[in-house]
Amino acid sequence: MFRWSYLHGALLSCAGTLAVAQTTARATDPVFVRAQALVSDGNGAAGRALIDSVIAATPPTARLYPEALYWRASLASNAADAESDYKHIVVDYPLAPQAEDALLRLAQLELARGDRDGALVHLQRIPRDYPRSRSLARASYWTARVLFEKNDVVAACAANANALAEATETEVELRNQIRYQGQRCPAAALAVVVTPPNPVARSSSPPVPATASSTPASVLPSTPPVTEKPAVTDAASVRPPIVPAPAADTTRIKAPTQGVDAKPGAVDPEKSPTVAKPVTSPRNNSRSNSYSVQVAAYNRKTQAENLVTTLKARGYQARVDGDAAPFRVRIGRYATAREAQDALKKIKAKGMDGFVSRVPER
Numbered sequence: 001m002f003r004w005s006y007l008h009g010a011l012l013s014c015a016g017t018l019a020v021a022q023t024t025a026r027a028t029d030p031v032f033v034r035a036q037a038l039v040s041d042g043n044g045a046a047g048r049a050l051i052d053s054v055i056a057a058t059p060p061t062a063r064l065y066p067e068a069l070y071w072r073a074s075l076a077s078n079a080a081d082a083e084s085d086y087k088h089i090v091v092d093y094p095l096a097p098q099a100e101d102a103l104l105r106l107a108q109l110e111l112a113r114g115d116r117d118g119a120l121v122h123l124q125r126i127p128r129d130y131p132r133s134r135s136l137a138r139a140s141y142w143t144a145r146v147l148f149e150k151n152d153v154v155a156a157c158a159a160n161a162n163a164l165a166e167a168t169e170t171e172v173e174l175r176n177q178i179r180y181q182g183q184r185c186p187a188a189a190l191a192v193v194v195t196p197p198n199p200v201a202r203s204s205s206p207p208v209p210a211t212a213s214s215t216p217a218s219v220l221p222s223t224p225p226v227t228e229k230p231a232v233t234d235a236a237s238v239r240p241p242i243v244p245a246p247a248a249d250t251t252r253i254k255a256p257t258q259g260v261d262a263k264p265g266a267v268d269p270e271k272s273p274t275v276a277k278p279v280t281s282p283r284n285n286s287r288s289n290s291y292s293v294q295v296a297a298y299n300r301k302t303q304a305e306n307l308v309t310t311l312k313a314r315g316y317q318a319r320v321d322g323d324a325a326p327f328r329v330r331i332g333r334y335a336t337a338r339e340a341q342d343a344l345k346k347i348k349a350k351g352m353d354g355f356v357s358r359v360p361e362r
Helices: 002-022 030-040 044-057 064-074 079-092 099-112 116-129 136-149 153-166 172-182 187-193 301-313 337-349
Strands: 289-298 318-321 327-334 355-360
Touching (some): 030 044, 030 064, 064 079, 079 099, 099 116, 099 136, 116 136, 136 153, 153 172, 289 301, 289 337, 301 318, 301 327, 327 337, 327 355, 337 355
Antiparallel strands (some): 289 355, 318 327
C-alpha cells in the first residue's frame, strides 16, 4: 500500500505534465483539470466521480474516451483500477496519444510490485511500437533503473546514456535525474556505452502510435525493437533502386542460320556485335509504385491484423503489407505523394498519426 501511495503521487504529477505537453496539440478538457485539482486537494472521491461521469456520457469511439480512461487511471485510488484502465488504452486504443504513456505507467506499476521483468516488457514496447514517442527518454531512464535493480550494470549504463541523449534541453528535471542515476556507472563503462541520440526520436512530428494487440500488455514477450523510418515523400526526389541488368551469357545465345538454329556459341556476324545486349528484368516494368499512409509495424502478424480489423470498422481502407516481420499496417493507395499527404492530414485530424510510404502496387 505504501508503494502504491508513493507511486500514485508520482503518476498524478506526471499526468499534469502530460496534460501540459499535449496542450500544444489540443487543449485539455477543463473537466479533467478540475478532477485533478479535486484529487490534489484531498477530495479524491469527487474527482474520480467527475471522471466517471465523463466516461459514462462519452461513446467508446470518441477521441475523448481514451483520454478519460487515462485520467481515471492516473487518479485511481488503487493500483488494480489504474492497471485495468491503462491496459484498456494499450489494447483497444493503440493509436491514441495516451497509449505510449500508458505503457510507461504499466511498467512503473510492475516495478512497484517487484516484477522487474514485467516492467521491462512494457518499457521495451515503447521504442519498438512508438519510435517517435516523446516518452523515449523517460522509457530509457526507467529501463536503466530496472536494470540497475537487476544488477545488470553494463546494460543499465547503456540505457541511461541513451536516456540522456534522447532527453531534450527543456526536460531539465528529467536530465538531472538521469545524470544522478548515471553516477552509478563506472568511468570505463561510460566510455563504452554512450551512444548517439536516436534521430527519429528527436523529430518534431507527433508520436507515431503503432501497436494493437488482443493480448494484455503485461504478458507480451520481450522482442527486439522494430523501427520504421519515414520514406521520402517528395516525388521529385524519390528514385527507384537501380538494379544491375544480368550479364549476358553468350554461350546460350542462338542465332538463326538459314532457318536452322545455330549451335550454342554461334552468332550472326552481320547482326550481333561482340558484346551481347543486356536483358532488362521484366519485374522492373510489370509493377509501378504508389503511396500509402503507414500507421504501425509489428513483429507479429496477428497484431497487425487486429489493428486492420479495428481500422476497417472505422471506415479506413487498411491492410497488412509484408510476408515477414515487420508486418506493416498501411491505409489506402494514392497515385502521388501529395494525395497521400492530404490523406495523412485527415488521419491526424482524427487523432491518429503516421507517415507517407512509397509501396509497390499489386
